[in-house]
Amino acid sequence: MNTAPKVPIPTLERLATYLRYLIDLEASNIETISSTEVEKQTGINAAQFRKDLSYFGEFGKPGVGYNVVELQARIARILRIDREQPVIVLGCGNLGSALIGYPGLGEQHFNIVGIFDSNAKKIGQKIFNREVHDIQYLKDLNRSLQARIAIIAVPATAAQAVADSAVAAGVRALLNFAPIILKVSDSVVVRNVSFLQELAVLSFQQAVDQKR
Amino acid sequence: MNTAPKVPIPTLERLATYLRYLIDLEASNIETISSTEVEKQTGINAAQFRKDLSYFGEFGKPGVGYNVVELQARIARILRIDREQPVIVLGCGNLGSALIGYPGLGEQHFNIVGIFDSNAKKIGQKIFNREVHDIQYLKDLNRSLQARIAIIAVPATAAQAVADSAVAAGVRALLNFAPIILKVSDSVVVRNVSFLQELAVLSFQQAVDQKR
Numbered sequence: 001m002n003t004a005p006k007v008p009i010p011t012l013e014r015l016a017t018y019l020r021y022l023i024d025l026e027a028s029n030i031e032t033i034s035s036t037e038v039e040k041q042t043g044i045n046a047a048q049f050r051k052d053l054s055y056f057g058e059f060g061k062p063g064v065g066y067n068v069v070e071l072q073a074r075i076a077r078i079l080r081i082d083r084e085q086p087v088i089v090l091g092c093g094n095l096g097s098a099l100i101g102y103p104g105l106g107e108q109h110f111n112i113v114g115i116f117d118s119n120a121k122k123i124g125q126k127i128f129n130r131e132v133h134d135i136q137y138l139k140d141l142n143r144s145l146q147a148r149i150a151i152i153a154v155p156a157t158a159a160q161a162v163a164d165s166a167v168a169a170g171v172r173a174l175l176n177f178a179p180i181i182l183k184v185s186d187s188v189v190v191r192n193v194s195f196l197q198e199l200a201v202l203s204f205q206q207a208v209d210q211k212r
Numbered sequence: 213m214n215t216a217p218k219v220p221i222p223t224l225e226r227l228a229t230y231l232r233y234l235i236d237l238e239a240s241n242i243e244t245i246s247s248t249e250v251e252k253q254t255g256i257n258a259a260q261f262r263k264d265l266s267y268f269g270e271f272g273k274p275g276v277g278y279n280v281v282e283l284q285a286r287i288a289r290i291l292r293i294d295r296e297q298p299v300i301v302l303g304c305g306n307l308g309s310a311l312i313g314y315p316g317l318g319e320q321h322f323n324i325v326g327i328f329d330s331n332a333k334k335i336g337q338k339i340f341n342r343e344v345h346d347i348q349y350l351k352d353l354n355r356s357l358q359a360r361i362a363i364i365a366v367p368a369t370a371a372q373a374v375a376d377s378a379v380a381a382g383v384r385a386l387l388n389f390a391p392i393i394l395k396v397s398d399s400v401v402v403r404n405v406s407f408l409q410e411l412a413v414l415s416f417q418q419a420v421d422q423k424r
Contacts, residue, residue, distance in 0.1 A: 012416050016409035020391060042393055079412045080419040087411065094313060098306035099407060103367065104391055108408050110415075148418050149411065155315070173418035175410050179232060179316055181254055189417040191410050195311060196320050197228035198387050198403050199299065199361065200291045203322075204224050205401040206360050206385035207292040 011052045015075050017042055018049070022072040023107065034065040076108075086113040086147040088171070090162050091154035092122050092132050095177055099151055101128045113145045118158070135165065142169040149173045156180045223264045227287050229254055230261070234284040235319065246277040288320075298325040298359040300383070302374050303366035304334050304344050307389055311363055313340045325357045330370070347377065354381040361385045368392045 021042050025033065035046035042049075053059040056078050060066040076082040087110050089096050100112055116135040117123060123134045133141060150166040152159055152174055159178035166174065167188055174190045176182055182190055233254050237245065247258035254261075265271040268290050272278040288294040299322050301308050312324055328347040329335060335346045345353060362378040364371055364386055371390035378386065379400055386402045388394055394402055 007416075009413065012413045013409055016406065016412035017393075019412070020406070020408065021393070078416065080415045081412055085411075085415050094306050094310035098310050101306060102407055104408055105411075108412065110408070110411050149414055173414040175407075175414060181229075181233070189414060191414055193405060193407075193410060194228065194232070195314055195387075195405075196232065196316055196322070197225055198405060199297075199317075199322050200228035200231070200293055200320065201221065201224045202361055202385040202387060202401060202403055203292045203297050204219075204290065 007055050011055060012079070014044055014048070014052050015079060017044065018052075019072060019075045019079065019081075019108070022068055022075070025068045026072060031068055032065045033068060033071075035060075037065075081109045084109050084111050085149060086111050086145055087149045087151060088112070088114040088116065088138075088142065088145065088147040088166075089151045089153060090116050090135065090138075090166060091152065091158075092117040092119075092127055093153065096151070096153035097127050099153060100130065110149075113147055114141055135162065138165050139169040142171070147171060149175070152176045152178055152182075154178060219267050223267060224291070226256055226260070226264050227291060229256065230264075231284060231287045231291065231293075231320070234280055234287070237280045238284060242280055244277045244279055245283075247272075249277075293321045296321050296323050297361060298323050298357055299361045299363060300324070300326040300328065300350075300354065300357060300359040300378075301363045301365060302328050302347065302350075302378060303364065303370075304329040304331075304339055305365065308363075308365035309339050311365060312342065322361075325359055326353055347374065350377050351381040354383070359383060361387070363387045363389070364394075365389050 018038065035049045038044065038049045039046040059071060073082065089100055089112055092115055100115060105112065112130065114133060115127060115130050116133050116138055118135045122132045125132050148171055150171040152162055154162050156178045159176065159180050160182060163174055163182045163184060167184060172188055174182065174184065174188065176190055176192045179194055179196060184190060230250065247261045250256065250261045251258040271283060271286070285294065301312055301324055304327055312327060317324065324342065326345060327339060327342050328345050328350055330347045334344045337344050360383055362383040364374055366374050368390045371388065371392050372394060375386055375394045375396060379396060384400055386394065386396065386400065388402055388404045391406055391408055396402060
């Protein structure tokens, strides 16, 4: 998997958490925050917060703190979600549908521009007011959609073929929900969300905690 | 958030990845693997693989490799998924339904023993042959269900209240899909799955890769 030069992936993940929190703060009309407050609310250590920001220059004023609107705009710019980001969803089962209707995508400028499936019963139907396209036209349609990010929400058996089609259609980043390890070229980034992995980690943790 | 003593969380996450891979290997009747082969197939460095296992004792034979069935059984035991693990799902929208029908849960001994919602239209209905219960009876029902792991698949506005109910009902581990930071006592472990966070990281990575 490719990683961005110098910036550690956990830093990027935390930036997204700060952004989520800052959006909520702005909605509550809070103008300034301290790193201590960030720690209290997000559970992320204040020193870690300052270190994460330090990769991207100077932030905040000593003794004053961070301006909520300004910090939010800068983090959004760092993550390239200050502009609209076209995304396609591949697979329109329960999971794909949940993602298509997921609240907050628009708020962070992710725009689902196309949804695709291979099931003849689904093609031509509408999900959240968007038409389901035949996945065999992915390459053709993505010439105009121009999505570089695709969400893979198909069964494990279909996931590699779907990933290959997406890459052939110009996609450069895959969010993969299928429980398989995708093989892609080095120019493509993949993030995997595995429900089983998450549950397995919780299973270990709750068992260990039990003994305390 | 609590963490298990000594074992780093990324190690636990990778153990779950190895387990997934070993299950597939066993299905293909492969008896032995080397750490080099693990690296080739999972993308996880061979030295990292050996280090991850080293937290839990001796594994594999020099020059021979790892017995697939044995390694699988030991990892499952480490993660406490060698025995059945009861899990409840809170929220039966598209996402909850996708999780309830998620293939592979049973294979790793996660048993969804109860599903709950607050929507009167859903209560009493069946999803994948399981009845949806009224979430107000969560505490009562979990006396017999005995689930210690709950999946939170409700909207952000309801998530904290649902988490509180789950903890009051004896749950000690939460897999949270709502885009909020849950406040729970130290005896409860939480893992968050944030689609927005995943997309934000991909957004950054694909933009940076573009410039290479």
